[in-house]
Amino acid sequence: MFTGLIEDRGTVVALARSGAAATLTVSTNLPLHEVRIGDSIAVNGACLTVTSRSGAQLCFDVSPESLSCTTLGALKSGTPVNLERALQLGDRLGGHIVTGHVDCIARIATINESAGNRIIHVSLPTENARYLIPKGSVTINGISLTVNSVSDSGFSVNIIPHTGSVTTIALLKTGDQVNIETDIIGKYVERLTAPWQRNGQLTMQTLAENGFL
DSSP states (O other): OBOSOOOEEEEEEEEEEETTEEEEEEEOOSOGGGOOTTOEEEETTEEEEEEEEETTEEEEEEOHHHHHHSSGGGOOTTOEEEEEEOOOTTSOOOSOOBOSOOOEEEEEEEEEEETTEEEEEEEOOHHHHTTOOTTOEEEETTEEEEEEEEETTEEEEEEOHHHHHHSSGGGOOTTOEEEEEEOHHHHHHHHHHGGGOBTTBOOHHHHHHTTOO
16 A cells, blocks of 8 residues: 655666566665565556565566556666655555556646646546546556546646656656556445446436435
């Protein structure tokens, strides 16, 4: 479990392919004396397991599933990545509940500047956009962000200067692909209310028919 508050901008040392899988090596300024083999770390929003460490470098095994569902497979030596260690009980939940399980790959549609902030519009599949609401939460490459607006084809977020300075989001360009994780609460609500939906909609009539009203 993560919060979406990035702890470090690491740098990719290598992504070594091995059949359908890969090994990712990242250099980092995280306090490695606190990192153990087997720990979970979110790399650009994807939860990976530490398999080895050496000096200031961490290694992760990347499964074929992770390579197919995220942008990790496109990483190259020298690419900066967002890093966050797993949440500990008692930590402040400053972002939102993040699982590190990427829902989809999206594309940056437009980037506009406004009063020193960046307004980023993201295009993503309709089946994922339905989990977003204005003023709700979303992660882009592991960064917890507040949703400004939502449409059938995507959403927009406002990036303040601080977020741009401590994450990789200021490096994004129009057309870039990013990892998206939508709010898990919306997915649970959809699943739990599925028996009372009609044509994919939860209506007052279906609630009344099942004794909820």
